[in-house]
Amino acid sequence: MRRTPARRPTMKDIALRAGVSESAVSFALNGRPGVSPVTRERIRRVAEQLGWQPRAAARALSGEGSATVGLVLARPARTLGVESFFLQLVSGIQEELSERGLGLLFQVVEGLDAECATYRRWWAEHRVDGVLVVDPRQDDPRPDLLGGLGLPAVMIGDADRATADDEPPAVSTLGADDAGIMAAIVGHLHALGHRRITHIAGLPEFAHTQRRIASLRAEAARLGLTEATSVTTDYSDSEGAAATRRVLDQPQPPTALIYDNDVLAVAGLAVALERGIRVPDQLSLVAWDDSVLCRSVHPALTAPLRDTAAFGRHAAQALTALLDGAPAGHTQEPLPRLEARGSTGPAPATAPQEGRSGPRKTS
Structure with a gap:
């Protein structure tokens, strides 16, 4: 029998x-x-x-599975080596996975289609037990794809995807309050007297970029700011510098700049210094992601204090919960505190211009 x-x-x-x-x-x-x-x-x-036993760990011990988590980045490769956010994020992810005996399979691809193709291949080849997904997009196809494959997944960053009340989410999400952070930054600059603010943003197809742009517009309308705009880049230092030059060349340039990462912000600071524009006396700068880079330049850059490594650990924990049989759900990270440093100060009485040191507004 x-x-x-x-x-x-x-x-x-x-x-x-x-x-x-x-x-x-x-x-x-x-x-x-x-x-x-x-x-x-x-x-x-x-x-x-x-x-x-945890499902993935049990499969690893029995030799039945890979006990591996996948992470695909569809970003320009040249921007990853200098951006501390992903280094810290992966560090936190790896720390949590190591404690569970899970490996991390990491791949950089050229675009969204290549990323989706990678998920299909990994699923067909039984290469991974689950995946961590970054950079949610508007009308993102990845949650439905991964849900259809039955591949456990955590979307790092809230994708703003509405589902029917009786329809379970296809993937888990770990959200960051981009709108809240932008509101705090704009509020800080407004309190310092700034009325012309420009946001040097990242890639426009990302949902978090759109949330930040929308939040800037909403706060500008609420505070009566008529000169608050966003320009998009690819997150690289070269585009950050070029965008900074363009906005400073305007007839009425901004008195404050908000950058979507530390690399963009440091590039912007370099442009200000090469033009003889004093920071923060003539121009205030804010970086979105705090890092050693933000704290090492002079003046140090104002930035939200977010524990990015912990963000990565929480994402990995959400995925291991799925691997252990928990249902998909949503977790929201707390709003980080904005750390005001030497790069922000009272708005100047005159617009920042090359080689000029206009009087500093003190009220």
């Missing part, structure tokens, strides 16, 4: 035995807050009694 293989216990089995929800089981077994110490211990005891 052929023996039927025993079914591997799931989080649902643990939840039924322990008398708690599946979400509570996921929180307890993944070391996340949300359950009491007593409940956490009871869940772990039941899991041990049932012989439960």
Whole structure:
């Protein structure tokens, strides 16, 4: 008589035995807050009694699976080596995955079509157990693709995708409050007297770029600012410098510039210095992502204090929860605090111009 293989216990089995929800089981077994110490211990005891193991780890030990997480970046390769955000993000992801015995398969591709093709190939070849997805786009095709493949995925950054009340999300999302950060930056500059503000943004197809642009417009309308605009770039230092030169060459140039990453901001600072424009006396600068680079230049750049490595860890934790059988869901990162440094100050009484040191406004 052929023996039927025993079914591997799931989080649902643990939840039924322990008398708690599946979400509570996921929180307890993944070391996340949300359950009491007593409940956490009871869940772990039941899991041990049932012989439960995390799905990916169990597959790795048995040789049945790759126990690998995939990450694809569809960005210009030249911009990745100098941008600290992704280095810190991947560092946090790798830290969490290492604790779970999971590997990271990383690939850079030329565009969105190539990224989607990579997911299909990885799925067909059983190369990865799940994927982390970055740079959500407007009308993003990736959640539906990954949901259709049945490949567990976490979208890093809220994709603003509305679903029907009875329709479960295709992927988990980890959101960052781009609109809230932009509002805090604009509020800081407005309080310093700035009325002409330009946003040197990243790639226009990214959802977070559009959220930042929309938030700038909304805050400008609320505060009565008629000269608040955005210009897009590819995140590189060369385009950051070129965009800065263009806006400073305008008849009425801005008195404050907001940059979508630290590389753009440092390039903008270099342009101001080469033109003899004093920062912050004549021009204030804000970087979106804080980094060692922001703190090392002079003057140091004002920036939101976000723990990007922790952001990466949280993304990896959300994915391991999916691998362990938890349902897809949404997690929101807290709003970071804006750190005012030497690159922002009171708006000047006159527009910034080459070689001029206009009087500084003190009220």
